[in-house]
Amino acid sequence: MRTEKEVLSEFKKWAKEKDFIRAAILTSSRVKPDAEIDFLSDYDIELYVSDLSIFKKDDSWLEPFGPIMVRWPYKPRSTGFKPGNWITRLILFKDGVRIDFQITDQQQIKPDAYDNGYKVLIDKDQLTCQLTEPTYSEYIINKPGKEEYETLVNEFWWNAYYVPKYLWRDEITYAKYMLDNILRYSYLHKIIDWYIGLENDWSVETGALGKNFKDYLRPEIWADLEETYTGADITANWKAFIKMTDIFRRLAEEVGQELGYKYPVRVDQEVMEFCKSIFTCNG
Missing domain, CATH: 1.20.120.330 (Nucleotidyltransferases  domain 2)
Structure with a gap:
């Protein structure tokens, strides 16, 4: 199985070469300071793209990342994971690496959009320059009324x-x-x-x-x-x-x-x- 360094290095190389990729942000457990990561931990990557039709058509864009074992949803579509114009591609590759992609053609990001942690992998248009430091409080248990x-x-x-x-x-x-x-x-x-x-x-x-x-x-x-x-x-x-x-x-x-x-x-x-x-x- 590829290491985190290998996975992210391969991804950033690919993203830099593709003009339709404008920004990419790593989220979830792999960016939280206190998270316990193991070989089964997935990579949550949010892509900001200039042309969403490329990703809606089929999954041919995934070929550089290796052979696919299984994917969800079966066909590219919105799953309601995030509000707005997003599509979801959750991919388990044959070497056991899993990457969960959320993809949008939105070109603006709210400053507090990643309050639970993030790492900018690539940003060609300074879309992430207004992001605030995460407080990691998004999922803190709230006192019930x-x-x-x-x-x-x-x-x-x-x-x-x-x-x-x-x-x-x-x-x-x-x-x-x-x-x-x-x-x-x-x-x-x-x-x-x-x-x-x-x-x-x-x-x-x-x-x-x-x-x-x-x-x-x-x-x-x-x-x-x-x-x-x-x-x-x-x-x-x-x-x-x-x-x-x-x-x-x-x-x-x-x-x-x-x-x-x-x-x-x-x-x-x-x-x-x-x-x-x-x-x-x-x-």
Whole structure:
């Protein structure tokens, strides 16, 4: 696999030779001072070009970077990653190097556009001269307001009863979707974020999909969270569900208490009583 030095050197040589490339900016983990980089870390490069049609037509412009293993999206298009006229090309090359390109024909960049870090790889028109120094605060956990907190904790309990409902019916696909997708990623992860933010004076970020939770949670909480992951066994999923509701309750109560927000104790108790009655029901 090519090294970072090789990848960026090859890219800059190519970009200098192509008149339609006006500027290129490296972003994300490879420009953050405290980021942990390994051989699987991708290169996030944003291209400012004079002619976007070259990139919309096909991927022939990628040939100098090596043979492609797989790409996304399959055809060049906008994916909504950034507002405005951008197209996305995420490329995994056969040697394992991955480069994520976001490409635009915009010729102006807001001064704070790269507040979470950047490195200018090439700039032929001084498009980047107004960029401010990054504060690396774009993804810092924000303290929730009262309405945001109350909405989230109440919606968790609305969605919670779907898990025992479909476990009882032996419909594991629906139950797993509710447990591992809706409850976990829409609600539990948000509460964990707020708890970590509270514990760290709202000055840290936990990464995409909670990838840094283990770095911030106390070992006993992390051990409990691990118990919420299980396979397809119905009984094991009942236990994972109970463990997930326990963690949610514990952290949500603590966050609410510290911020002066009311946790819905009655809703929690009544929903859990109903869920447990489903578990013991013989039909």
